[in-house]
Amino acid sequence: MSDKPARPPVVAFIVAVARNGVIGRDGDLPWRLSSDLKLFRRLTMGKPILMGRKTWAGLKKKPLDGRDNIVLTRDRTFRAEGAIVVHTLDEALGECRKAAARSGADEIMVIGGAEVYRAALSHAERIYWTEVDASPEGDALFPPLDAGAWREIAVEEIERGPKDEHPARLRILERVRA
Numbered sequence: 001m002s003d004k005p006a007r008p009p010v011v012a013f014i015v016a017v018a019r020n021g022v023i024g025r026d027g028d029l030p031w032r033l034s035s036d037l038k039l040f041r042r043l044t045m046g047k048p049i050l051m052g053r054k055t056w057a058g059l060k061k062k063p064l065d066g067r068d069n070i071v072l073t074r075d076r077t078f079r080a081e082g083a084i085v086v087h088t089l090d091e092a093l094g095e096c097r098k099a100a101a102r103s104g105a106d107e108i109m110v111i112g113g114a115e116v117y118r119a120a121l122s123h124a125e126r127i128y129w130t131e132v133d134a135s136p137e138g139d140a141l142f143p144p145l146d147a148g149a150w151r152e153i154a155v156e157e158i159e160r161g162p163k164d165e166h167p168a169r170l171r172i173l174e175r176v177r178a
Contacts, residue, residue: 009100011093011123012107014043015142016130016168022138024113027058030136034163039170043128044109048099050092052116056080067109068099072116089119114140121145127173130158134166151176 016036017023024030045066053073056062063069063082071083072092078085084099086092096108110120121143127150154172158164 007106009047009097009105010107010125011096011110011120012126012128013110013117013120013124014040014128015112015117016132017142018132018134018136018138020135020138021141021144022136023117023142024058024140025136025138027054030138031132031134032163032165033130033132033158033168035158035161036130036132036164036168039130039158040111044111046103047105047107047109048096048103049109049111050096050116050120051111052113053078053080055111055113055116056083068096068103070095070099072119089123093120093123112140114142118143125175127171129171129173130168131171132166132168145173149176150174 015023016029016033022030048068048070049064050070050072053071053075056071069083070092071080071085072089073085074087076087084095086095100108110116110124150173152171153174156170158168158170160167
């Protein structure tokens with residue numbers, strides 16, 4: 001047994017972003033990318049996932065299985081069966097850390113939407129960025145990143161399957177530490 005304290009879990013974003021910055025439209029994804037959804041499941045399984053109320057509402061199946069679902073909302077009356085509902089970002093990150101400690105997860109996965117990404121950006125240390133080769137109309141945009149604050153550590157083409165409307169690639173970014 002090591003005397004070294006365990007490293008706290010990394011706050012990681014997982015997001016699919018079109019060339020024009022769009023990540024959503026009318027509470028849903030503006031594309032069909034089955035291969036990316038499989039990648040999302042693989043990367044988030046067994047880890048706490050943090051999302052906003054609108055993202056929760058847009059899920060086809062609730063809660064997402066095999067993951068602690070934490071929903072951040074300002075609505076104090078909101079209830080989400082099968083999820084932990086929180087009302088501040090600090091409370092959300094605290095619940096995610098507790099869930100990660102219980103499961104042994106090394107990452108907290110922030111899954112959206114746009115408001116949650118914006119609020120949590122200063123906490124993010126890693127981004128799993130699916131670059132979607134399209135420019136759809138949309139009403140939810142990913143917040144702009146300071147290019148100097150991030151470095152790309154890996155790129156992986158996502159093999160396009162028959163249920164994928166667009167080509168896509170996964171870029172993994174890590175925050176540059178001074």
